[in-house]
Amino acid sequence: MIKLYRYTFAVVDLPRLASNVATIRDALGPDVAVLVAAKANGYGHGAVPVARAVVHGGAEALGLASVEEALEIRRAKSPLSLLVLGAINADGAVAASMADIAVTLSGSPEEIENLPTMPKPLAVHLKLDTGMGRLGLRTAEELIATAKAVVARPDLRLVGVYTHLASADDPDGRHAQGQIARFEHALASLTEAGIQVPIVHASNTAGALYHSDWRYQMVRIGIGAYGYSPNSEWPLQLPLRPVMHLYSVITRVATLDAGETVSYGATFVAPRRMRVATVPIGYADGYFRSLSNSGITAVKGVEVPVVGRVCMDQLMIDVTDVEGVEVGDVVTLFGRYSPSSWDGGNIAKCKEAQRAEWIVQTFCRTDRIGEVSLDRVAKLAGTISYELLCAVSPRVVRFYVPLTQERRFS
Known part of the structure; x- marks a missing residue:
């Protein structure tokens, strides 16, 4: 029983959340996987309830900021694939491997080699910085070198490569287009080096819904799932509602x-x-x-x-x-x-x-x-x-x- 000693409260509409995700899912089509960002306690909505709702909406994965956040979802027995989007340390990598949580790596080959042996195979997504200036490898050459270091380890599995768009919600679009061009160059370089990656992803809500050619194998939906456009001056053409x-x-x-x-x-x-x-x-x-x-x-x-x-x-x-x-x-x-x-x-x-x-x-x-x-x-x-x-x-x-x-x- 929830006690309410102080009458300040929020109502979180889980059917609406599921409906928003389903609406986005339908707009993307069956060939694109949907990861819903549930960082920061599910954008304040409650990470575990969010995880339950997005399954009903047809999402395949959940994105978290840290291993701690991902472990909370895993303990709740969520069937979703989990990806940690933030930086992790060696202890976090070990904990993630034990709990079947994929992680983001963007360090040098030496950093990959120096990771401890994983108790279970660790799924890895490599991140490329194409213009966000935050996390990620800087060049195609760095990406190839780190990818080779990951592939060389039997306890690591290279399952994804991604970037993050800084201004996909800008109607002008030129900065995001430049990022995509750099990303495409890096992907082509990976292929030329003989490295195959199952999951490629770049788009957030804005990228996925404003630009259909940037969807790749997966998109990362954040604010759209919770009922809002990433740019309030550029509404999404979908019937999404606040949660x-x-x-x-x-x-x-x-x-x-x-x-x-x-x-x-x-x-x-x-x-x-x-x-x-x-x-x-x-x-x-x-x-x-x-x-x-x-x-x-x-x-x-x-x-x-x-x-x-x-x-x-x-x-x-x-x-x-x-x-x-x-x-x-x-x-x-x-x-x-x-x-x-x-x-x-x-x-x-x-x-x-x-x-x-x-x-x-x-x-x-x-x-x-x-x-x-x-x-x-x-x-x-x-x-x-x-x-x-x-x-x-x-x-x-x-x-x-x-x-x-x-x-x-x-």
């Missing part, structure tokens, strides 16, 4: 006279007599301080602004123009507007043993149409949707819509 929805509950409603101030620094001065509601969510929960005096939320299906500075654990909103707001009403921070059945303190009134199920079921029968767009909130915060999703902290309780849950809305 996470963030809510909190009003704990106080106060009437302020003109000239009174709100929050630290007195940065907001009431221009008139107004009603201000306090909401128990702040930057320690992942709601950015940069949204002070600029954020947008919704109460009773009406958008209302954040006033004053966002605090560590609380923020304030102007509810002057929303009729009948009271303590216990639900505030939408981002995502689908909260159901009307949640208002009036009904979440608190619901018996604790049934609360989680009731929240999920009423969410799936919501009667309010509309949403607080995460892309819009991110723009107001001066960041991107990825960062806000990953920032939702562990103290925000996640309620998961089961993969079998029926719903009224699409």
